[in-house]
Amino acid sequence: LGEGMEKKAANSNNVETATEGGGGGGGEKTLFPSVLWAQRKGMVMMRIQIKTLEKPDFKIGEEYMSFKCLGEGVSGRNVYSFELPFYEPVRVDSCQFHDKEMEIEIRVLKKEAREWPKLHSAFQRPHWIKLDFQHWAGEEDSEEEEEMDPSKAQRDRFESILREETKKAKEMMDWVNKIKATTRMVYLFAYNILQFIGFTCVVAILLFSVITNGTNGIYEAYERAGPILGLCQCFALLEIIHVMVGIVKSGLMATTLQVLGRFFILFVVLYPAEDIHHHPVVFFLFLMWSLIELVRYPYYALSVLGVEPELLTWLRYSSWIPLYPLGLTCEATVTWLSIPYFEKTGRFSFPLPNALNFSVDPPTIFRVVSYVVVPIFAYTLISHMYGLRKKKISKKKIV
Numbered sequence: 001l002g003e004g005m006e007k008k009a010a011n012s013n014n015v016e017t018a019t020e021g022g023g024g025g026g027g028e029k030t031l032f033p034s035v036l037w038a039q040r041k042g043m044v045m046m047r048i049q050i051k052t053l054e055k056p057d058f059k060i061g062e063e064y065m066s067f068k069c070l071g072e073g074v075s076g077r078n079v080y081s082f083e084l085p086f087y088e089p090v091r092v093d094s095c096q097f098h099d100k101e102m103e104i105e106i107r108v109l110k111k112e113a114r115e116w117p118k119l120h121s122a123f124q125r126p127h128w129i130k131l132d133f134q135h136w137a138g139e140e141d142s143e144e145e146e147e148m149d150p151s152k153a154q155r156d157r158f159e160s161i162l163r164e165e166t167k168k169a170k171e172m173m174d175w176v177n178k179i180k181a182t183t184r185m186v187y188l189f190a191y192n193i194l195q196f197i198g199f200t201c202v203v204a205i206l207l208f209s210v211i212t213n214g215t216n217g218i219y220e221a222y223e224r225a226g227p228i229l230g231l232c233q234c235f236a237l238l239e240i241i242h243v244m245v246g247i248v249k250s251g252l253m254a255t256t257l258q259v260l261g262r263f264f265i266l267f268v269v270l271y272p273a274e275d276i277h278h279h280p281v282v283f284f285l286f287l288m289w290s291l292i293e294l295v296r297y298p299y300y301a302l303s304v305l306g307v308e309p310e311l312l313t314w315l316r317y318s319s320w321i322p323l324y325p326l327g328l329t330c331e332a333t334v335t336w337l338s339i340p341y342f343e344k345t346g347r348f349s350f351p352l353p354n355a356l357n358f359s360v361d362p363p364t365i366f367r368v369v370s371y372v373v374v375p376i377f378a379y380t381l382i383s384h385m386y387g388l389r390k391k392k393i394s395k396k397k398i399v
Contacts, residue, residue, distance in 0.1 A: 033073055033080040036132035042113030044090065045135055048104040049073060050080050056104065057081075058097060062089040062111070063121075069104075082128070085121045088112065184247050185304050191238065192301035198232040199293040206287055221283035222270075229286055232293075233259075233266055254384050257377060262289065265331050269366065272347055273338035281333045288327035295319050317389040324382055332374040339363045 034049040048067065056069035068081035094109040110116070119129060205225045209217030217224075236259050242248040243255050265285075276282065299316040302308065342348065342362040350360035 030079045030081055031073070031075060032082050032126070032128040033067075033071075035082070035084075035129045036135075037119045037129060038132040038135040039116055039119075041115060043107060043109050044086075044116070044119065045132070046106045046119075047132060047135075048080075048106070049102075050104065051102050052099055052104065053077070056099070058106075060090075060092055060095050060108065062086075062092055065106075082126075084119070084126075084129075087116045087118055087121050188242075188247065188304045189301050191235075192297045192304070195232060195235060195293065196297035196301065198228060198235070199290040199297065202229050202232070202286060202290040203294060206283060206290070218280050218283040219278040221286050222277040225286050226277075229289070230266060230271075233262055237263070251384070254381065258381065261331070261377060264369075265334060268348075269335050269338050273341040275341045276334065276337045279334075279337060281330055281337065285327065285330035285334055288323050288330055292320065292323045292327065313392065317385070317392050320382075320385050320389075324385065325378070328374060328378040328381075332370045335366050335374070336370040339366050342366065 036047045036049065038045050050069065050071035050073040052069050052071045054070045056067060056071075058069075059066045064083065064085045066081075066083045068079065070077075070079050072078075073080060089111040091109040091111055096105075096107040098105040098107075118125065120126060202225045205228070206217075206221055209220055209224050211217070213220065239248070239259055240252070240256050243250050243252045270276070270282065295312070295315045299308075299312050302312065348360065348362045350358070352359045
């Protein structure tokens with residue numbers, strides 16, 4: 001603020017003094033105008049205190065500026081002019097020249113954004129230059145500099161728009177992810193509850209049949225509970241899709257083997273083999289399958305909501321110990337019992353010779369399933385469940 005603190009300044013009414021040899025056309029004298037200046041860290045602002053009567057002759061370079069104009073100042077109508085060497089270089093391309101009603105305002109950016117101790121580089125301070133305390137560095141500093149530097153202003157606007165758009169995009173993605181998570185939760189909860197209701201109906205039908213008809217109810221299991229159980233098993237195919245698309249985190253191999261294994265037993269083996277529909281093993285097969293699901297589906301439904309009751313968790317990872325071996329034994333028995341029917345009827349058989357030179361013999365396939373596939377599947381499934389039980393119960397410390 002160097003020169004602003006000097007107390008040598010002349011009275012503002014007497015600032016305008018004639019230059020040597022000065023004289024304009026028509027008897028006008030050439031005078032120095034009163035120039036008020038202020039600065040920001042990166043900008044200089046000057047206010048020339050005259051009212052112009054003709055177009056000013058204004059030139060600016062990096063290190064100087066010159067001004068000449070016929071105008072009215074404190075000393076009346078005269079030619080006012082000056083040449084000013086800047087303290088440091090300025091950016092000529094950023095200069096703004098505004099001819100206002102009673103003054104001319106000039107704004108220009110500094111080449112290096114730092115404070116100047118004075119406006120000029122002259123050894124002695126020109127008496128016609130004064131500090132403009134009204135416009136000295138204030139809160140609007142950065143805003144005014146941005147207005148004078150279009151490239152910086154555009155860049156800042158672009159960055160501001162980019163930040164705003166990024167924020168909106170993030171909010172949109174958060175909203176979409178929230179909708180997806182909610183939809184997934186509602187869907188999986190509804191699916192598991194509906195499956196639980198379906199298998200509950202199967203168990204209720206089986207038990208009600210035995211209670212009302214005694215042992216005869218065992219032989220009527222297929223006719224009474226078969227349709228509902230078949231519908232539930234068809235819906236269970238969705239579980240493979242759940243794993244494939246990632247809405248359920250589970251082993252694809254274990255899920256596929258379990259779902260398709262039941263589908264094969266029910267629709268490929270049992271449904272066509274009418275001779276064994278009334279066999280007692282069908283009752284126990286349906287019962288084992290359904291009792292397993294009466295625990296599994298409620299556990300999954302509550303897990304979707306983030307709830308895992310200890311008793312239900314223990315039942316989920318312990319009830320399979322008796323039920324899986326019994327269910328797998330019933331599956332192998334049903335497959336074995338169906339062999340005579342397929343040998344007698346030849347259903348699904350594709351004997352040689354044929355155009356493809358390839359034969360299909362269901363009885364042979366079913367023997368392989370009964371004696372080889374089911375034991376291997378049983379070992380794989382039980383080992384998988386044992387590993388889950390050990391991990392889950394050890395984690396939960398459920399005994």
